[in-house]
Amino acid sequence: MTRVGAARADLPAAKSPALDEPLRLRRVTPDDVLTVAGAAVGSLGLTWIIYERVLPLTGALGFWVSWYALFVIFYLAAAALQWNRLVVRDRTMGVLVSTGGIFASAVVIEQIGYSFVKGLPAISHLNFWITSSALVGPLSPLSVGGMLHGAIGSLEQIGLASLFSVPLGVAAALFLAEVGGRLERPVRAIVNAMTALPSIVAGLLIFALAIITLGLPESGIAAALAVSIVMLPTVTRASEVVLRVVPGTLREASFALGASQWRTVWKVILPTARSGLTTAVVLAMARGIGETAPVLVTAGFTNYVNADPFHGWQATLPTFIIVNILDYGQHANYVARAYGAGFALMLVVVLLFTIARLVGGGRPGELSARQSRKLRREAAL
Amino acid sequence: MAVALTSARPAPAGDDIPRTIVSRPSRADLVFRGGLRAAGLSSFIITGLILVFLVYRSLWAFRADGLSFFTKQSWIFVGNEFGIGGVLPGTLIIGTIASLIAIPVAIATAIFISEYAPGRLRRVLIAVIDLMAAIPSIIYGVWGRFFLMPRIIGVMSWFSRHISWFPPFRTTVLASSSTFVGSPAIAGMVVSLMAIPIITSLSREVFSQAPQNEREAAYALGSTRWGMVRTVVIPFGRGGVVGASMLGIGRALGETIAVLLIINASFQLNWHVLQSGGDSIAAMIAGLWGYSSANMLSALMAAGLVLFSITLVVNSLAAVIINRSRSGAATAD
Numbered sequence: 001m002t003r004v005g006a007a008r009a010d011l012p013a014a015k016s017p018a019l020d021e022p023l024r025l026r027r028v029t030p031d032d033v034l035t036v037a038g039a040a041v042g043s044l045g046l047t048w049i050i051y052e053r054v055l056p057l058t059g060a061l062g063f064w065v066s067w068y069a070l071f072v073i074f075y076l077a078a079a080a081l082q083w084n085r086l087v088v089r090d091r092t093m094g095v096l097v098s099t100g101g102i103f104a105s106a107v108v109i110e111q112i113g114y115s116f117v118k119g120l121p122a123i124s125h126l127n128f129w130i131t132s133s134a135l136v137g138p139l140s141p142l143s144v145g146g147m148l149h150g151a152i153g154s155l156e157q158i159g160l161a162s163l164f165s166v167p168l169g170v171a172a173a174l175f176l177a178e179v180g181g182r183l184e185r186p187v188r189a190i191v192n193a194m195t196a197l198p199s200i201v202a203g204l205l206i207f208a209l210a211i212i213t214l215g216l217p218e219s220g221i222a223a224a225l226a227v228s229i230v231m232l233p234t235v236t237r238a239s240e241v242v243l244r245v246v247p248g249t250l251r252e253a254s255f256a257l258g259a260s261q262w263r264t265v266w267k268v269i270l271p272t273a274r275s276g277l278t279t280a281v282v283l284a285m286a287r288g289i290g291e292t293a294p295v296l297v298t299a300g301f302t303n304y305v306n307a308d309p310f311h312g313w314q315a316t317l318p319t320f321i322i323v324n325i326l327d328y329g330q331h332a333n334y335v336a337r338a339y340g341a342g343f344a345l346m347l348v349v350v351l352l353f354t355i356a357r358l359v360g361g362g363r364p365g366e367l368s369a370r371q372s373r374k375l376r377r378e379a380a381l
Numbered sequence: 382m383a384v385a386l387t388s389a390r391p392a393p394a395g396d397d398i399p400r401t402i403v404s405r406p407s408r409a410d411l412v413f414r415g416g417l418r419a420a421g422l423s424s425f426i427i428t429g430l431i432l433v434f435l436v437y438r439s440l441w442a443f444r445a446d447g448l449s450f451f452t453k454q455s456w457i458f459v460g461n462e463f464g465i466g467g468v469l470p471g472t473l474i475i476g477t478i479a480s481l482i483a484i485p486v487a488i489a490t491a492i493f494i495s496e497y498a499p500g501r502l503r504r505v506l507i508a509v510i511d512l513m514a515a516i517p518s519i520i521y522g523v524w525g526r527f528f529l530m531p532r533i534i535g536v537m538s539w540f541s542r543h544i545s546w547f548p549p550f551r552t553t554v555l556a557s558s559s560t561f562v563g564s565p566a567i568a569g570m571v572v573s574l575m576a577i578p579i580i581t582s583l584s585r586e587v588f589s590q591a592p593q594n595e596r597e598a599a600y601a602l603g604s605t606r607w608g609m610v611r612t613v614v615i616p617f618g619r620g621g622v623v624g625a626s627m628l629g630i631g632r633a634l635g636e637t638i639a640v641l642l643i644i645n646a647s648f649q650l651n652w653h654v655l656q657s658g659g660d661s662i663a664a665m666i667a668g669l670w671g672y673s674s675a676n677m678l679s680a681l682m683a684a685g686l687v688l689f690s691i692t693l694v695v696n697s698l699a700a701v702i703i704n705r706s707r708s709g710a711a712t713a714d
Binding site for chain 2: 094115174179193195291293296321350
């Protein structure tokens with residue numbers, strides 16, 4: 001019987017590692033890379049021969065689909081030649097899953113790039129950004145007309161809609177997260193129910209309620225009301241999720257130090273949840289700015305700049321796009337302007353996201369560069 | 382000197398009754414809580430009013446057409462004969478096609494982001510998916526109409542010729558160049574692009590909550606990465622993924638503008654999904670509201686009410702499934 005810990009004579013002597021190297025779980029070996037590359041190239045060749053030369057099929061999409069299918073088969077075969085069954089299954093699923101991720105990213109880049117490329121003829125003219133389509137006719141070249149009226153309308157309406165929905169939504173989320181009580185269940189149920197409301201129905205509702213029954217004119221403010229109906233449940237739900245994630249210990253510590261509830265919320269909870277709240281608000285605003293159908297129903301459309309959201313029809317970027325495509329789609333210039341407006345719309349969305357990043361800041365407790373410099377300066381004194 | 386804490390009710394000796402703690406919030410707190418309660422109540426009241434008004438305005442249509450509102454496939458302006466018998470199944474068809482495409486792609490993407498992607502790529506992909514969710518649906522609609530549709534018609538006709546043993550892939554008319562334009566299949570494809578980011582981001586969050594010790598246990602027992610995903614992550618995230626998929630389906634059912642731009646609208650039910658025709662309720666409302674008399678407006682509202690109830694049922698079911706599941710309980714909202 002051997003003593004515990006004594007070296008066994010039949011095992012090879014263990015090599016003592018000179019350094020304590022951490023074991024790297026994920027190592028991309030040349031084998032992996034070559035298998036993927038080989039499968040890709042091989043399937044490309046086979047697809048080219050069979051698809052283009054042998055079978056009477058046409059179309060780029062079919063080519064890509066065949067290439068992908070053959071790639072997976074080739075990879076499976078190449079892997080089966082080298083590794084055991086477990087590893088083959090693991091690697092193949094990895095490849096399938098990775099292509100799903102690549103596909104999703106490709107779609108986003110395609111969307112943004114497509115609008116940019118197709119709209120380039122229009123957006124490269126300065127008049128596109130600073131004039132409206134008041135003087136645009138079917139034969140007008142791209143050097144006439146622009147989307148200024150849409151931009152002004154969009155910005156005004158999203159500003160008004162956010163003014164209505166964001167404070168109310170965050171307050172309702174604070175109610176659900178902080179106060180609760182008997183009303184919590186019904187309010188939460190109704191907020192969840194309203195996220196299911198289709199935006200066109202919200203537009204029809206404002207049309208029937210505010211415009212027909214109450215006599216509000218078809219204007220930007222009516223569209224802002226419709227959009228705020230769409231935004232309110234989104235803001236509430238997303239903000240509530242963010243507020244609930246704030247650790248309970250922070251809240252309890254604040255109470256233990258003698259703060260009242262409103263001071264706790266104002267000084268502790270809201271700053272902690274700041275980045276999450278800005279993300280929630282920005283996502284809701286991005287959704288609101290892209291609403292087309294309810295705005296068309298409540299604010300109409302016009303070719304002129306209308307900076308007054310309380311009187312008269314107002315155009316927004318999405319309604320500009322849809323009117324240009326559906327009503328004037330047979331003229332290429334109109335379609336180019338629509339693409340340009342689409343690109344401008346996405347620029348606004350990306351701008352909103354960037355503002356959210358800057359305003360929201362990092363995680364709670366994370367100092368900005370300026371704050372950490374100031375701290376270091378004061379600590380050195 | 383000790384300060385005696387007196388409870389509201391002195392407990393008799395030997396009894397273990399918890400003392401009632403009386404807390405009196407300050408006046409500022411009362412105002413604050415009252416304000417928050419008012420905000421919550423006002424959301425409640427606003428949405429309640431909306432629902433009441435919606436039902437009130439659609440009553441005419443239900444009373445005039447009765448149950449045939451759900452079975453008629455016509456929308457005759459003059460005779461006030463309205464029926465959603467064609468567009469209601471059309472909505473469900475487009476939603477089904479969208480889910481069939483979106484759910485596998487979204488789950489694969491979520492698994493990739495949470496399990497396979499290295500650190501920096503993961504952050505980039507999360508931002509990309511968030512951006513994909515924020516892109517307005519009209520951009521997808523325009524892309525689908527001008528980019529996707531001309532290129533995918535070839536594939537559609539291939540399917541209808543070679544997979545004609547599957548009845549929905551057949552066409553009722555002799556295939557020509559315009560048969561496949563504006564079909565529910567293409568509309569479903571574009572709508573799936575809008576459902577993918579919702580399902581992906583929710584599923585990714587759910588997968589990232591899978592307990593670390595169970596993952597390590599799988600590795601310790603010698604499993605591969607995919608084996609660990611299959612046995613730990615996916616069973617853990619099942620409820621959350623189902624809930625996320627249903628939320629994505631809800632979004633697909635309510636999508637207006639993309640369907641409006643793509644589909645060749647008709648009121649008859651079109652279950653030959655590769656052939657042009659069909660419509661969804663939301664797109665029909667958006668297309669028709671400009672022509673509506675007061676009666677048609679009521680019928681449109683009734684159709685909107687039907688769509689709202691379907692989406693409501695789907696969303697509520699999703700919430701129940703998420704809350705009851707193991708993964709959802711951690712991330713329940």
